[in-house]
Amino acid sequence: MNAPALHLECAGEAGSPVLLLHGIGGSSASFAPQLQAFGRIHRTIAWDAPGYGRSPDPDGAPGIAGYARDAAAILAEHGRAHVVGVSWGGVIATRLAADRPELVRSLTLADSTRGSGLTVESAARMRQRPAELAGSGAAEFARRRAPRLVAPGAAASVRTGVERIMSTVRLPGYRFAAESMAETDHSDLLGALRVRTLVLVGAEDRVTGVAESRRIADAIPCARLEIVPHAGHAANQENPDRVNRLLLEFFAEAERPPVADAIANSTEGTS
Template identity: 30%
Template sequence: MNDAASNPEIGKRVVAAGIETNYHDVGSGDPVLLIHGSGPGVSAFVNWRLSLPALSPHYRVIAPDMVGFGYTERPTAHRYTMDNWVTHIVGVMDALKIAKARVVGNSFGGALCLALAIRHPERVQRLVLMGAVGVRFQITPALDAVWGYEPSFENMRKLMDLFAFNRNLVNDELAMLRYRGSIRPGFQESFAAMFPAPRQRWVDAMASPEEDIRRVEVETLIVHGRDDQVIPLSNAYKFMELLPRAQMHVFGRCGHWTQIEHADRFNRLLLDFFGEADAA
């Protein structure tokens, strides 16, 4: 692995649920836990690099690389399931002595955070679902392409176009950065093991039962890009229907990268939503 001093994706390390875990821990105060998405070459830092500095003046912000991603250990024969990923999140919280947190989940991470709120409601103070998986839907061609990624610069460049509405955010430099991330030793092997075809079954496996979602009592903010090609906007409306204490914000002219395409407004939205809990 690259030296942490020269690679911002490498943060601190802790053993969580028996897995040596790379994580970022910045700021102080009440904890906010950020759970990244499942794109190839992703890491917590890549996903949350614009949110970490915006939130950390107000909160202690923790962003782990989930097992199978980034610079967290990839145990031999590890089974990549929602049960095991949720266990890993709880392990991170336990290892860092975090009893309860404001939790933000992006895409795949949204499904994990929703499952955390269902299974461990005492650990979640507020919940944010951003472009989230977690209910049943027909897999989109874009998500099928993301989960079926085969490493090449050309393939990564095509995926970048699927993520962003604003094509000015997508250039060869970004695609090359993400492509290089996807071919680091062990990265593609674990990624390919997670979502083999046929991939509709993994959408279904990441979905929580609707009756369980209806019982989630934590205040929830649903955020989605209107023009998201990867996860359909209908997911956000479904969450809004099911979650009893939900509010929703839909960004126009925005794809799957809400936290990047509308970073300032997204971060202000989080701070306002979290601040309501502080004032209560």
């Protein structure tokens, strides 16, 4: 199966693959700190989702399952990967891990959610966003929304960077993404995941919040929760040193063989 014609930012030529899936107001540019750090050790791939960045607009609404299929097509070409999803990207990553677990070496859900279909009200709020984008234009849309994505004390350069990236969103990509969130509730899916999972959340996330990440971590059998200090919803951009260290340690841990296998391997040839 050929990967869709999506734009991919890549770093590194050796090591196991890492696939980075951005949030609904982001693009591959959201992962600049991770591409630089991970590329020293891993083959790192950050996508522009369909209808985002330099990727073409999809012909119709893919839905979460469709976005997950697009991500799976990338991994079918590049190999089993550590998958990192931020916010909306985490919802896509969750469906990818559920539908194609053989492609996912480990799963990281950063400042993510079970979907906006948890309540009628949250789904309606998500469906209102594309009209706001259409009415105000991308620059004003980003100016209004970006400040909530970072912690109140975030550096001005971080706030400006988040706003700049969000100002590149466009229709229909954003509309399709918002609809995919509005129609999704992964509450009943999490307990069936059997992928080693790290749930990350900024301590000052005012969008999805610590409580939602805690619920996700509690529901996934193989998950643990890490709360990132001095960070809001855009934790990977606000506190990249801490996030990168946690992720690289998690990737290394996920690649180590289980203890039983390690013991068995160490005793081979001694009998």
